[in-house]
Amino acid sequence: MKKAFTMLELVFVKVVVGILSYFVSTGFQRNPLREAADQLVSHIRYTQHLAIMDDKFDPNDPTWYRKRWQVVFNSDANTYNLWAYTIFSDGNKNGNPNLTLNEVAINPTDPAKFLTGGYAGIILSDGVGATQEMNLGRKYGITAIAFSATCQFAGSQRVSFDYLGRPLKGAPSGFGGIYQANRLMTQDCNITLTNGVNNIVITVKPETGYTYISAQN
Known part of the structure; x- marks a missing residue:
């Protein structure tokens, strides 16, 4: 004779599973520092994608390489003196993003917004x-962003990419040639985010530009 679960037993199992699910879900607390790092990794990878797909080569412009795609970090009055970042291609080659020149990337998840x-x-x-979530200070409580010396140039905290997706140091607007030797990253670039208590490190690999979270404490 076959045995089957009664309706009462099935209802009981569903109730128990529901209770267990509640306690398990409440055990996973939100980690703003990790969320900020995950977002930034995604955006650095997207910047590399833009650089490969839109390499800026122009045979009629001898300094076309200064327009390359990049992600730049800043803290100023427009960010309420909190750390934020912007993804842009430097069309006028002045080192800063410009909305009126359509330099700033469009947010692919919301075309009404800029990155x-x-x-x-x-x-x-x-x-x-x-x-707004690209203001890491306001959204995630990030109090400091630090670049390792291996990927800084003249104190500029930014990462740009060439048409092969290779990471470069400093602002492309200051490049003196397409392949200026001291601007191509040759060592790991470590970007450290801190919330004043804990740190998390994002690493950008030389040559490939592969970006990932490498450490957290």
């Missing part, structure tokens, strides 16, 4: 068109 968390002279962090 900037605020930048002096172009948009406030909470202004119309800004991607």
Whole structure:
């Protein structure tokens, strides 16, 4: 004779599973530091994608390589003096993003917004068109961002990519040639985010530009 679960038994199992699910879900607390790092890794990879797909080569412009795609970090009045970042291609080669020249990337998940968390002279962090979560200070409580010496140039905290997706140091606007030797990353670039208590490190590999979270404490 076959045995089957009664309706009462099935209901009891569902109730128990529901209770267990509740306790398990409440055990997983939100980690803003990790969320900020995950977001930034995704955006650095997207910047590399843009650089490969839109290499900026122009046979009529001898300094076309200065327009390359990059992600730049800043803390100024437009970000309420909190750390934010912007993804842009430097069309006018002045080292800074410009909305009126269509330099800032469009947010692929919301085309009404730009991929900037605020930048002096172009948009406030909470202004119309800004991607507010790119202000890491306001959204995730990030208090400092530090670049390792291996990927800084003249103190500039930014990462740009060439048409092969290779990471470069400093602002492309200052490049003296397509392959200026001291601007190509040859060592790991470590970007450390801190919330004042804990740190998390994002690493950008030389040559491949592969970006990932390498350490957390």
